[in-house]
Amino acid sequence: MTTTAAGDTHATLAFDGVLFFPVTPFTPAGEVDVDVLTAHVAGGVEHGAGGVFVACGTGEFHALSLGEYEQVVRAGVAAVAGRVPVIAGVGGAIGQAAEMIRIAESAGADGFLLLPPYLVNGPQDGVARYIEEIAARTSLPVIAYHRGQGALTLATVERLLALPNLAGIKDGVGDVALMQQFVAAARRRGRDDLQFFNGLLTAEASQASYTAIGVPLYSSAAFAMAPEIASRFYAAHRDGDAATQARLLDEFYTPLIRLRDTTPGFGVALIKAGLAASGVAVGGVRAPLSDPTPEQVEELAAILAHGRKLVSA
Template sequence: MALFKGAGVALVTPMHEDGTVNFEVLESIIEEQILGDTDAIISVGTTGEAATLTEEEHIEVIAHTVKVVNHRIPVIAGTGSNCTDSAIYLSKKAEEVGADGLLLVTPYYNKATQNGLYQHFKAIAESVSIPAIPYNVPGRTGVSIEAKTMAALYHDVENIIGVKDAGGDVGKTLDLMRIVDEDFCLYSGEDGLILPILAAGGVGVISVLSNVAPKETHEICAKWFSGDIEGARKEQLRALPLIHALFSEVNPIPVKAAMNLQGKNVGPLRLPLTEMEKEHREVLKEEMIRYGILK
């Protein structure tokens, strides 16, 4: 069974100017997301700057998110790591504080074999009882989960329910969908490919765009599921220039800049991420105005 169907937001982690986590703003942006019909909150993933949070901060952000959401929509915690033991620790803590599910990024830098990936995800998922979603993003981690490996994890490990697919190759996605069953939960990991992933049998998107346009991102999925294919297509195409601007620099640099332009006060980024280049920021601002989410 899907943890959620539709558009889940890969939420940023707001910071004070001194780089500490801003829990007050975190609460306000969660409330805005729920009012904007977001279907799930994904806490402390790539967009949430998981790589530069301490383990204590990581757990605190997940716990605060769970508390604020208060069962209104699912909360999925990013607890992946390139160290299996660290991922198990974070996953157990996320379950303890009430997360509904886990998002587990492919281990980065190690460049594990397919057997290594299988054993890594299996060990993490079997350490908890809540659903787990591996996150395939080879452009950031240097390794890709092959279709056969993902299918084996899905068939062999009871609480591995699907995948967040940011591989960018819909042909490979179709290879995977051919060898799993109809209960497999495929989520797009790329805002520019929501519609193709839904057409491949997907159940939604884990979205960066939703941080600045929750209603609009939700509507792409909602229109598709209601049978309004043309409406969904138009919404996807209308969003593409803004999506390109949101990825003109490495995520989450542009989306934090966009949210600050909207007055959400999510603050700075932690090094080694830096503030958005001026020329990219101007293009982003123009696209936000064109899309209707900035005056």
Template sequence: MSTERTARPFGRALCAMVTPFDAAGGLDLDAARKLAAHLVAEGCDGLVLNGTTGESPTTTDAEKAALIRAVREAVGPGPKVLAGVGTPDTLHSVELARQAEEAGADGLLLVAPYYSRPPQAAVEAHFLRVADATGLPVMLYDIPGRTGTRIEPETLIRLAAHPRIVAVKDCAYDMLGSTKVMARTSLAYYSGCEELNLPLYAVGGSGYVSTVANVAPRAMRAILDGFDAGDTAEAARLNALTAPLVELAMASGLPGTVTMKALLGLPVREPLQPADRDAVDGLRAAYEELVQAYR
């Protein structure tokens, strides 16, 4: 049984980076390089590309590889670059994993197969097949609200025996289940839900993969810094400062991709649609309030 805080194989503060597109809808690699370099300069230990926030369902395999190469070039060898490779198709996920490794990724983000809702034995076999395909460490992504399939705690406990399955991005909203897995394995747990970043960290989590970090990387990291400094009251205060923006960005009925790109002034790809004026105004007001709090 593990009784200490788990390792941080990908650092603490990771951003689920948006994928910039130009006005014509094409991949904007120059904008991606600039955003990636900015996020690292502002305190991100790593970047997660081609995930939900990165609009992976609407980018091609070639675009995914090009984005990894561009970001790797922009940030250098220090920060961790993870690539989302999860699809409903095991063989396609294997291909994407190998492509990501060749493109320079440091790790893989692997979501449960979605839509077909396979049973746990099939989910486990899918993960093992992809983990065996490369030499890269794997962060499993448990987000049943999107996939329709939970990665059950007992499944995670079994998968932890694989030498390259090292972490979980946790969006299951099951603190008891997460605590159970952390207690029985060495898996590094990263919150994928902004409102649980601090609570999960407090019970032994390793950090977060944050969507809101696209626009507020220092504010999100400061919460963990306060906790690590032993000042839990300050960590709670800083967490409260981010709450209005987090609520509008992640719980307003709009996808986080849409809200982040509204603040960054970037277009989305269909079927996503840009935020309307009222939503943009509310987001900007909450963002400016957070910025002022840090001045």
């Protein structure tokens, strides 16, 4: 918690490091593999993750039942063991979101990433009310996801700054100029406690622009399958090592993005395939996502092998 100059108390979060979005492993029978998930999350923390976001986009939030959601959140909290914040995805119908909040609070989550409303496109007043009504169900910090049906205008962000437990905004739109306005609006309101981060697909490719506008945090899907590569990039970015950043962008991230962009949903499917190719039995993705072909898996394995060679040199 933090108190502003105006005397308002806000729920806050503190991150230091790559924001880790683990996958949700499934057994051959299609059940959540809690043991593999536990090892996956613990390994990410040991590689320096600054926060763990369970049951979110990379974790196939859209495909989990409430029972599976509880399994994932509890396993994630146990694996982290208090070392970094654990943020649980929440969304869907407001009643469903309220139940997820109850589950995640009971499991020991530290906060929530509020995913965009499903299917329905509402006006900005409706988007704001959606966030306000779900945030009112918890005293824990809530991060709003600026993306898709949950995309925000500056006026909406200014309205949401009144929420005492709004702790951050994740950008999945990619309008850097608008994001800069969000940051400036928070500063004008004395909300220096608010965390902003780049949540674009393969965020490493755009992070230089976000850092320039005062958004140093970013989520890394690549971290979930290749933490040693993603951690090296993060350290190079943090330390201003332009040569290492350029080498990894040119020789690892750009080929990965090209492969990712061949098929909708590969932002998740490739991560699971990369883990599987490295010997981690995470299973495939659930519909409507599709797993890569054997040829695409072979190409991904070559990209990963080259990336690991780069960081071991």
